Amino acid sequence: MGKRFGWLHNLQWASYVWLLYLPFSIMLYLPVKSNADILWLILCGVFLVLYVLVSEVPSARRLTIPLELLLTGAFAIFTFNFYMIIFPGWQISFIIASYPRKYFHWFVGTYYALVAIALIQLGFVAPQDFAHFQIGMVGLFFPLVSPLVSYWFARSIVQRRQLQQTNRRLENLVRRGERERIARDLHDTLGQSFSMITLKAELAQKLLQKAPDKVSGELQDIAQTSRENLQLVRTIVNGLHEESIGEVLLTQAQNLAQAKVILLTQGEEAASNWPTAVQNRFGAVLTEAITNIIRHAKAHQAQIDFSETSTHYEVQILDDGQATNFVRAGSNGIKGMQARLAEVKGNFDISHNRQGTLVTLTIPKEVNS
Structure with missing residues (x-):
């Protein structure tokens, strides 16, 4: 009952590695200086629960994915913490790679809308901070590229694996073609030969009337053996035509x-x-x-x-x-x-x-x- 989607789920477990960076986001609200800091620390805990639920409970993703995205967007809009939104950028994009593209379009559109609102908010509320905002490897680069890189990486893995599976199936079909050739050869050669043996044995049985006590039994054995072998050939041919x-x-x-x-x-x-x-x-x-x-x-x-x-x-x-x-x-x-x-x-x-x-x-x- 706990069985999962194999290798793909194992790769999703790698999303937990990103949680190593969560303490750095939590430190922004430490030491506690106000009730607001306490609220955001509690919301960090809520985020952690949502992050685990998104990975572990696929049936609840219709609810947990939007909640995680909106919660991390709130961190960016109200506290200008752009680091939290990187987490769903990697995790959710990787998961959605196995869904129809419209889901990724919905996610990435909402994601960048939240980032844009946060940047506009930062420009109005704290223009001095906006002027010194670190548009570098950590400041804005990772929030912008994370969903695109994660989605491309996951899609490439899925497509490569599907291509490998298709190639293996085609190889099996090539081997199957050889078995079909063998089936035709069996039918055209051994099948006809056994048919002729059966006919000749039956004809000989009718013609040889002089010593029936010596010949008839042997001919009947030949005919019976021929029929059995013919049936065996047909069974083999039918088996080779079965779908693999x-x-x-x-x-x-x-x-x-x-x-x-x-x-x-x-x-x-x-x-x-x-x-x-x-x-x-x-x-x-x-x-x-x-x-x-x-x-x-x-x-x-x-x-x-x-x-x-x-x-x-x-x-x-x-x-x-x-x-x-x-x-x-x-x-x-x-x-x-x-x-x-x-x-x-x-x-x-x-x-x-x-x-x-x-x-x-x-x-x-x-x-x-």
């Missing part, structure tokens, strides 16, 4: 991109080596689960983790959406996914956690080895 996890994700990543949902994966390369039947089974359920994310979750990001133990294969699908109902009238999606896994004695579990909806799929190895 890489193929499913290549298609679904495009669908998610059109819906403006970022797809991240972990363990995908290892999963591409799972048995074809297992990949095909997971692929069908993944397609349905991702379709649900696009249609109902209102998510901005989805993470799919592939793993295995000594006893089973596992796939976890986590989105940051706001879906509240697992089962909708007239919908058979959940039941269909459960049925697909039940056919191979697998398990399907769906639940909410503080980030969104978590779907867990498992297939035992002993049944599908």
Whole structure:
């Protein structure tokens, strides 16, 4: 239930490093000289709580992000403390990089509006301080560039990772093409050969009437063996034509991109080596689960983790959406996914956690080895 968006969340933990600079902002109100200083010290504590909530409780960001931004803007406007607003400039810009661009436009517009109001306020209230305001590396440079640099850095990381994932899927498709060629060769050569053996064996069985006690049994064995081998070839060919996890994700990543949902994966390369039947089974359920994310979750990001133990294969699908109902009238999606896994004695579990909806799929190895 506490599972997170993997590597991206680990990078968000780096935002806590910036809190090392918070004491320098707090020192501006120390030693306490007035009730106003006490108020701003209390608001520093409120800011710290909001900062942690923004990082740790994604479902509350609609409230905590605006509050954090407005609070730090108040520090800049009323106490001319331009250092506090740097914190949301880095933290929130990094988080919003995985959301549609309109959210960043809203944030950065509000951010620079607050900075501009603070500068105008400084010019009117304390023109002498404005004249000596440190427009340097710390005075104004960092407040102005922080949101842009943070957003660009986060977007470049996400895009690079998505490109790497797409390249791995294309590599899997290249290997898949070779398997398709093998399938055609099997069908064109061994398939026809076994068909001819079957026909000849059946014909010989009809023609050889002189010693049926010696020949008939052998010919029947040949015919039966030929039929079994032909069926085996067909089974192999059908297996090679099954859709791999890489193929499913290549298609679904495009669908998610059109819906403006970022797809991240972990363990995908290892999963591409799972048995074809297992990949095909997971692929069908993944397609349905991702379709649900696009249609109902209102998510901005989805993470799919592939793993295995000594006893089973596992796939976890986590989105940051706001879906509240697992089962909708007239919908058979959940039941269909459960049925697909039940056919191979697998398990399907769906639940909410503080980030969104978590779907867990498992297939035992002993049944599908």
